[in-house]
Amino acid sequence: MNDATTNGRIGSDPFRPIAGRAQIVVTGRIPDSGLEILRASGEVWAWTEDEPIPTDVRDARLADADAAVTLLTDRVDHAFLAAAPKLRVVANVAVGYDNVDVAACNARGVAVTNTPGVLTDATADLTLALLLMVTRRLGEGERLIRSGTHWKWGMAMMLGTGVQGRRLGVVGLGAIGEAVATRARAFGMDIVYHNRSAVDRETERRLGATLVTLDELLATSDVVSLHCPSSEATHHLIDDAALASMRSDSFLINTARGPIVDEAALVEALTSGTIAGAALDVYENEPDVHPGLLGLDNVVMVPHLGSATVETRSAMADLAARNVVAILAGDEPLTPVGGR
Template sequence: MSKVYLSAKLPKIATQKLIDAGFEVTVYDGTKLISHDTLLQNVKDIDFLITPLSTKVDHDIIDAAPKLKLIANFGAGFNNIDTAYAKEKGIVVTNTPKVSTNAVSEVAIGLILALSHRIVEGDKKMRREGFPGWAPLYFLGHEIAGQTLGIVGLGNIGRDIARKANALGMHVQYYKRNPLSDPEERSEKVTYASLNTLISTSDFIVISAPQTDENYHQFNMSAFKAMKSTAAIINVGRGPIIDETALLEALNNDEIAGAALDVYENEPDVNDGLKLLKNVILTPHIGNASVEARDAMANIVADNIILVEQEENANFIVNP
């Protein structure tokens, strides 16, 4: 009987599917994220590992699991896994792309709306002190219709954000290393802009890009100074794309108007200074935290284990 180790609790649909398929399934049930040492101790005789993107799978973990056939990452990203070393050891690594697209794009749009209409700030005010009553100039925000949205990274999520933003009357421009063709741009109702142009002309900037060596701290103090002073930045991509120290300075100096972060440079830690600002929204990496998305992700990781056990090719291999 092949052994599967889950380094975090998953939706029951995954564990039940594996048990029904005859696997011996062990689940880490700690209340905190699994530690490196705990993971190291639990991979020694396993055949399959399911792990969330918050768990680092490095040389030591891989070397400690001589029977390991597959690392099924529960998430679209896979920066947490040494994929090259896994390939060297003959271990397949998979992820769960596409199924979280709608959930993440909904969160991105929600954060734009929450920032522009000061929804979170208003909620805190009502809970803390209430308000004096409706007045014509009280607690004004801005409508997003007619505003320019700049999307950095136009993959599946970026495109879905663009579709939703277009439906809300926004003008959408994007930046990616390989621009779309003219027919694709017309179909998606988006316009390509260089990164510098996007930064300087957008009213809202949404980061939906994966993390690469090239985009580490892509949004630094120079970028924030180039943004409109009335603009806001939203990050549903990867935390290290933003230099949070520079972001805090830019916000304190009124270089930009606001920020909403769902991912963080040193996740799960958050810059304490950002917590103090009323024009900042902080959410706990909930981009794809919907029942629908997580169930779909659970099905993918379970199905991939079953496929590899049957000596068939897994889906969504990231280290071919």
């Protein structure tokens, strides 16, 4: 192991800050390529265990930290910042940053960065995979085979829903939403979208996409796919009323953030037949999942795999590391979040 990097393990403390070198704390496991980039700018202490870093261990490291590389499971709040009086940058290894109190960071002069762009294709691919899984009942089919249940092919067996000529409603036509719409268009789907403002005309033309109100999108779409950020404004955006406004043969997909959907309301909608099905990559109280979802055949669930490819996770770590290098060198970050 490179001498400039030490691992964090409970009960083991080989790390001692070296005077004159920038101190960089990595609060969770990231690919080695990101660590290599960080080593060029300072002394790196990285937590390498599978379980979350204990708060007392984290705070002890942050006391001397000039930079922190964080994961979406970290809460970067007033307590985090209070433990890090020398901190100059928080590099969040995620495109979303709802886990970071950006205003508190800005008030302390701490730059915040994220990793947009590099996970767009991976998340869009997963969204289309979930769309096909839930509409074609692929999860049910696999469970049937694995259970050892006797089955026999028949014309009426496990009929799903085709997507050609169906309407996809994209809530949030940013980079990921646009990539999803591009893929869905190739599958023969029609596209409507809801944004705070319209995208440019060329993008609308290329996607054949039409801007509509959220009410119209929910009421007319065969598949509703969520790609908006998590915020106070979008918390429980999909609640019992929103679900009730959807068609009974429609499907909901969430690869954005769990709190956008009221999970209890979703369980009721799936159980009562208010909507036909749902496919989820994220959860309201992640990693906990509402127990009512677990026994339902009309929901597909995967454990937050949107960016889970070797190539994408490496690119995310590398971008976060390059942001740290830039800040520590006195340069502007590559992908700043607000206030910089």
